Amino acid sequence: MPQIRSAGLRGFRATVAELGGDADSYARLAGLSTAALDSDDLLVPDDAVARILEIASQGTACPDLGLRIAARQDLGMLGALALAIQHSPTVGDALECTSRYLLVHAQALSLTLETDPYGAHGVSALTYGLPPGLPEPRQGTDLALGFLHRAIIFLVGPYGLRSVELPDRPVAPLGVYEAFFGAPVRTGRPAPALRLPSSLASRRLDGRDARLRDLALAFLAEQAPQAENDIVQRVRATLTQTLGTAQARIGTVADLLNLHPRTLQRHLRRKGTHFVEVLDDVRREAVSRYLTSTDIPMNQVAGLVGLSEQAALTHCCHRWWGTTPTDIRRKRSSAV
Incomplete structure (x- = not known):
């Protein structure tokens, strides 16, 4: 568990x-x-x-x-991960190490920076979630998003939050949430997320100490392998974050997880799967999300999931669902 x-x-x-x-x-x-x-x-x-x-x-x-508790929490509760975050060169680096080592604090949670679900230029979605198939607890989701929002403000101050995305309509009035986050709140969305400026990832953090960050990362790397039972989730989270921006190879993912590729292969075999299977599953979920919730052109969808061309995307859709990406999007449009 x-x-x-x-x-x-x-x-x-x-x-x-x-x-x-x-x-x-x-x-x-x-x-x-x-x-x-x-x-x-x-x-x-x-x-x-x-x-x-x-x-x-x-x-x-x-x-x-959940929001009230979040207002009492601070970044320090993350221990060594807080040090790694605070002393990262940029916000993007801070998010990367958070995604990589969040499992040290919460084994089933993930945090990924994704393309904006509405296709808005210059906007990204910082998505928080549980593995597919698990329910999103309302108060737990509020607490996590509230803490995440306050942690970013702690690092850089007001950061231009565009909107807060929630799967379900909150029990409390939306005005309570909008007052807390200082941004519009949208419900009925596929996953909890904060929509923020894409440029935030490149924003530099002041007062960093590279030595402290290295020490914190070394400690976290020692702790992370103890969570071998969650290796599939760790690979999924890493692939989700880097899909389309880095080569989807086991060596690349192993480097990000501070593991040797053969060690990663062995861990995955013990869990009854292989790297290519996990990659295929992550791609399928990402393509489904892009085709059903955005109007991003097909060639761009292919690139976002690390496929070489639109023809490869079409081939994958036939293999996964027995139809074309165009038909999937057309059905979405006719259902609206």
């Missing part, structure tokens, strides 16, 4: 007490040790964390509980 560091619940007890609730009672109902409410370094089941947030939200009649 995927686990998460109890640091993710920092601020929970104080927020619940402020609302007149009983944090220990909610922990017991969620099947969570009460010790997790007062320590940053316990590993606890991530579904128990999701449950306690939902139980507490209902118990305190506070529909925006």
Whole structure:
């Protein structure tokens, strides 16, 4: 079962007490040790964390509980990862190491910088999510996006957030969310995301110390291999982030994960899969998203998923779904 560091619940007890609730009672109902409410370094089941947030939200009649907890959290709760983030050369580098080592804190979560789902020029989507097929807990999603938003502000100040994308309509009024994020909130979207300027990735961070960053990355690299059970998710997250921008080869991905290619191959075989299968799955999901939620030209879709030409995209669509990319997009348009 995927686990998460109890640091993710920092601020929970104080927020619940402020609302007149009983944090220990909610922990017991969620099947969570009460010790997790007062320590940053316990590993606890991530579904128990999701449950306690939902139980507490209902118990305190506070529909925006996740946002309130996020307002009490800070980057420091990420430990060594916080050091690596703060001392990165650019925001893009900070996001890359966050994506690579987020599993040290939350094994099932991913963070990827993707093409804007609306195809807006100069805009990217910082997408947060769980593996496909798992439900998105509302309060947990609010907490994660709220923390992410505040962490970026901590690093660079106001950053030009365009909109917040949510899968479900929040229980709290949208105005509460728009006041927190200072941007429009859209619901019914494929995945939780922050839409932000693409130029943000190249923005340099001041006061960085390369030595501290190297030490933090070395520590994280030692911790990450212990999560071999999540190697498929780590490869998926890396491919999702780099698809279309770097060569989709096992050597490239292994370098990003600080593993030797043969070691990565061995880990994947133990999980009953191979690199080419994971790559194909990631490409299929990305193509489906581009064809059903954007109007990006077909040749660009091919490039975004690392295919050499539009003909290769057509071949893949036939293999995956028995139809052409044009037919998939046409069906989407007729259904609207």
